[in-house]
Amino acid sequence: MRDVAVIGAGITAFGELWNTSFREMCTEAGVKALEDANVAGEQIDAMFVGSMSAGRFIGQEHVGALVADYVGLGGDLHIPATRVEAACASGGLAFRQAVAAVASGMSDIVVAAGVEKMTDVSDATDVLAGAADREWESFAGATFPGLYAMIACDYMNKYGLTREQLAQVAVKNHYHGAKNPFAQFRSEITQSTVLKSTLVASPLRLFDCSPVSDGAAVVIVCPFKRAKEFTDTPIRVLTSTQSGDTIALHDRPDFSTMGATVAAGNSAFKQAKLERKDIDFVEVHDCFTIAELCAIEDLGFVPKGTAGKFTEEGQTQIGGKLPVNTSGGLKSCGHPVGATGIKQVWEVVQQLRGEAGKRQIDGAEIGMTQNVGGTGATVVSHIFGRA
Amino acid sequence: MVGTKCKTCGKVFFPPRSVCPHCRRNGKIVEYKCSGKGEVLTFSVIHSASDQYAAMKPYVLAIVELEEGTRMTTQIICEPEEVYIGMPVKSVFRVLDREGTEGIIHYGTKFVPNLA
Numbered sequence: 001m002r003d004v005a006v007i008g009a010g011i012t013a014f015g016e017l018w019n020t021s022f023r024e025m026c027t028e029a030g031v032k033a034l035e036d037a038n039v040a041g042e043q044i045d046a047m048f049v050g051s052m053s054a055g056r057f058i059g060q061e062h063v064g065a066l067v068a069d070y071v072g073l074g075g076d077l078h079i080p081a082t083r084v085e086a087a088c089a090s091g092g093l094a095f096r097q098a099v100a101a102v103a104s105g106m107s108d109i110v111v112a113a114g115v116e117k118m119t120d121v122s123d124a125t126d127v128l129a130g131a132a133d134r135e136w137e138s139f140a141g142a143t144f145p146g147l148y149a150m151i152a153c154d155y156m157n158k159y160g161l162t163r164e165q166l167a168q169v170a171v172k173n174h175y176h177g178a179k180n181p182f183a184q185f186r187s188e189i190t191q192s193t194v195l196k197s198t199l200v201a202s203p204l205r206l207f208d209c210s211p212v213s214d215g216a217a218v219v220i221v222c223p224f225k226r227a228k229e230f231t232d233t234p235i236r237v238l239t240s241t242q243s244g245d246t247i248a249l250h251d252r253p254d255f256s257t258m259g260a261t262v263a264a265g266n267s268a269f270k271q272a273k274l275e276r277k278d279i280d281f282v283e284v285h286d287c288f289t290i291a292e293l294c295a296i297e298d299l300g301f302v303p304k305g306t307a308g309k310f311t312e313e314g315q316t317q318i319g320g321k322l323p324v325n326t327s328g329g330l331k332s333c334g335h336p337v338g339a340t341g342i343k344q345v346w347e348v349v350q351q352l353r354g355e356a357g358k359r360q361i362d363g364a365e366i367g368m369t370q371n372v373g374g375t376g377a378t379v380v381s382h383i384f385g386r387a
Numbered sequence: 388m389v390g391t392k393c394k395t396c397g398k399v400f401f402p403p404r405s406v407c408p409h410c411r412r413n414g415k416i417v418e419y420k421c422s423g424k425g426e427v428l429t430f431s432v433i434h435s436a437s438d439q440y441a442a443m444k445p446y447v448l449a450i451v452e453l454e455e456g457t458r459m460t461t462q463i464i465c466e467p468e469e470v471y472i473g474m475p476v477k478s479v480f481r482v483l484d485r486e487g488t489e490g491i492i493h494y495g496t497k498f499v500p501n502l503a
Contacts, residue, residue, distance in 0.1 A: 126437035136402040137460045139483060139495065141433065141440050146448045147460075149431030157429070157472055201448070202432040202467075248402075250450045250458040255429055 001103045003224035005234035005387060008037025009349045014215035014334030015184040022058050022117040023070040025216035030071040030113060033218035037230050041073055045107035047081040050094030050114040051338035056127045058117050067113060087131035088287060090114065091217070091341025092371030092380035098221050099240045099382075108222055114342030115216035124212045128337070131374040133248040145209055147249050147375050148288040149201035154255040155290060156203065158305065163203060165308030167194035169289035170207050170331050172317050177328020179359035184213055184334030194289075208289040213334035217342035219349065227387065233353045238366070238383040239272040241265075249375045260379035261298035261370060268368070268381045269300070276300050279383070280364045281351060282322065283344035285372035286329040292316075295370050296324060299381075318361060326351060326359045341371035341380060352386045388478055388496055390457065392419035399455035423478035424501060425453040432467040439484045451476055451498055462497045469500065477501040 010032025012025050020028070026049075034041070047068050054063045068074040068081035084094040091114030098112035118124050129138040132147055155161055171191055177183035194207040227234030243263035246252055252259060269275065282299070286292035293307035301322055302310050310316060316324035327333045327347035330340060348367040350356040364386075371380045390401030394415040398407065401421050407414030430449035433440075440446070447463040447470045463470050464479070476498035483493040 123438050125435070126439070129437060133402075133460075139493070140460045141436065141443070141446060141448055141462050141483070142460050143433060143436055143440075143448075145435065146431050146433050150429040150448065150450055153431055153472070154429040199432075199434045201434065204431075248460065250460045255450070 002105060004099050004102045004221050004237040005224040005227035006219050006237065006345065006349055006384070007222055007227050007230040007234055008033045008039065008220035009218070009346045010036055011182050011217040011343060011346050012215050013182050014213050014336060016119045017214040018119065020214065022054065022060065022115060023066060025117065025214065026067045026113060026115050026218070027070050029216040029218040030111065033111070033220050037220040039109055039220055039230060041077055043109050044073060044077070044079055044111055045109050046101055047073060047079055047111040047113065048084050048094040048097040049081060050084045050090035050092070050341060051116060052085060052087050052090045053127050053130065054117070056121070056130070058120055067115070086378040087373035088285065088337045089341055089371045089373030089378045089380050090338040092344065092369065092382070093242065093341065093378070095219065095342060095345055095382065096240045096242055096380055099237055102221050102223055108226065110221050111218060112221065112342060113216065113218045114339040116336035116338040117214050118212045118336060119214050137248050143201060145201040145204055145288065148290055149204045150249065151255050151294065151375070152203050152290040155294070158256055161293070161308040163195065164191055165312050166208065166289045166293070167191045168311050169286065169292045170194050172311065173286060173325050173329040173331040175317065176326050176359055177332025179357065180328045180333055183328040183332050184211055185328070185332045204288055204290070210287045210330035210335035213336040215334055215336035215339045217339045217346045219342055219345050224387070234387045235349050235352050236385045236387045238274070238385050239268045240382050241267040241271065242378070242380045243267070245377050247374065247377045256294060257304065258294050258298050258372070258376035258379065260376050261295055261372070264370070264379045264381040265299040268383050272383045274366070274383065278366055279322070279368050280366050281326060281361050282324055282368040282370065283327060283347050284324060284329070284370045285340070286325055286331050287335060287372065289331070291372065292324060292329065296322065299368070299370060318359060323361050326356065326361065341369070344369040344371060345382065348384045352384060388421040388423050390419050390421050391416050399457050401453060401457045401459055422454050425451045425476055425498070427463065427470060427472055427474040427476060428452050428458065429472060430463065430470050439486070449498070464497055464499045475501040
C-alpha cells in the first residue's frame with residue numbers, strides 16, 4: 001500500500017444557498033480545490049462523489065457523472081466518476097474510496113467530493129429518516145432527532161448527564177463556528193439559547209440539532225511521494241478506517257455506545273501506531289449534541305459517562321486538552337449531509353497547514369475525523385499528520 | 388406479533404430476520420409468535436415530525452424490549468408525561484399513518500401501558 005497525501009482542499013459557504021444549484025456548488029468547491037492543489041484536469045485519474053440523497057432532495061441521480069461533467073472532467077477527459085452513499089457518512093466514505101484508489105496503485109491523482117442540496121424540499125425530515133431502518137424505525141414514527149433523543153434519554157439515565165452539560169456542546173460549537181467564515185451560523189450562543197429553544201424530540205431542543213443545509217467540499221489526494229510536485233504543505237493520511245453496525249438503533253446492546261465508532265477508532269489507532277494523547281484535535285459527527293459526547297468517549301479520549309463534564313470544563317474548546325469541532329461542527333458550520341465528511345477533512349487540512357485563521361490551534365500536528373452514517377451503522381474515521 | 392426464532396441458539400427476532408446474526412449459516416430460523424409484552428428501555432416525546440406523522444404529535448416514541456429479549460422501535464399510546472424507563476407495556480394493532488384522505492392506511496404495532 002502506498003502512503004497518501006491531501007494536496008488540495010476547497011469548500012463553499014454552508015447555508016441556505018437558494019441561488020446556487022447542486023452542480024454550481026460542486027463546481028465552486030472543485031475549482032477551489034484544483035487551484036489549491038495546482039492540478040490540471042488532464043492529470044486527474046478518478047473522482048468519487050459523496051451524496052446521501054440527491055435523488056430525493058433534488059430529483060437527480062447519477063451525480064458522479066453530473067459533477068464530473070460540470071467541473072470539466074467528463075466530456076473531453078472521460079474521467080471515471082463514482083457516487084458513494086452511506087447516509088451522513090457519504091462524504092467520509094467518498095474520501096476513503098479516493099484514498100484506497102491511490103494507496104492501491106490503481107490511480108494517482110484522485111478527487112473526493114461531498115455535496116448535498118437540502119433546502120429545495122419541504123420535508124427534509126422524511127428524507128433523512130431514510131438513513132435509519134425505514135421499515136422498522138421510520139414507519140413506526142421515528143425521526144432522526146427522535147432516535148438521537150432516545151440515545152440521550154438512555155445516556156442521561158445511565159450517567160447523570162445534565163441538560164446544561166448537553167447544551168454546552170452547542171455553545172462551544174457555535175463559539176468555534178463564529179470564527180469560521182464558511183460556517184452556516186457564525187454567531188455565538190449561550191446555554192439559555194439552547195435551553196429555551198423549541199422542543200424537537202425530548203430531551204433534544206432545536207439548538208441541539210444540526211441544521212438543514214446546502215454546501216459542497218472537495219479535496220484532492222495523490223501518492224505521498226508525488227505530493228511535493230503540487231504543494232509545499234502536503235497533509236499525510238496516516239490511516240483510514242471504516243466500521244459497520246446494525247442498521248437499527250434498537251438492535252445495539254448499549255444505546256449510549258456507538259459500537260462502530262469504537263471499532264473504527266481502535267483500528268485507526270492500531271494502524272497508525274498512535275495513542276489517544278497523540279491527537280491534537282478532532283472533527284466528530286455532532287449531528288446532535290449527544291452524538292459529540294458519545295463520539296469522544298467511543299474514540300477513547302475520555303471514559304464513558306465523563307464527556308459532559310469534560311465539555312463543561314472547556315476541554316473541548318480551542319485552548320482545551322482536546323479541541324473538538326473547530327470548524328463549528330455540524331451544529332454551527334452546517335450539515336449538508338454528503339458534504340460533511342469532506343468538510344471534516346478540509347478543516348483538518350486548514351489546521352495542519354496553520355491556515356485556520358481565528359480558530360487556529362497552536363502547533364497542531366495530528367488531527368482526526370469521525371463521520372457517522374445513520375445512528376452509527378456506518379462510521380468512517382481518518383487520522384492525518386503534517387508531512 | 389409474528390417474528391422469527393433461531394432454533395440453534397434460541398434467540399427470538401422481532402422485527403423478523405431470515406438469517407440469525409449469531410449463528411449465521413448454522414442457524415435454523417422458524418416463525419415465532421411473540422407474547423407482545425415488554426418494557427420501555429428508552430423513549431422520546433416527538434414534537435417535530437415528518438409530514439405524515441405531524442397530526443399525531445406530540446407522540447411517544449420508544450424502544451421496547453419484549454419478554455423474549457428482542458427489541459423494537461415503536462410508539463407508546465399514553466400521555467407524554469406518563470412514560471418512563473422500565474414501564475411495562477403490551478402490544479396493540481393500530482393505524483400507523485394515512486396517505487392523505489384517499490390514500491392507503493398503514494397498520495402496525497404500537498404499545499399501551501400494561502400497569503398492574
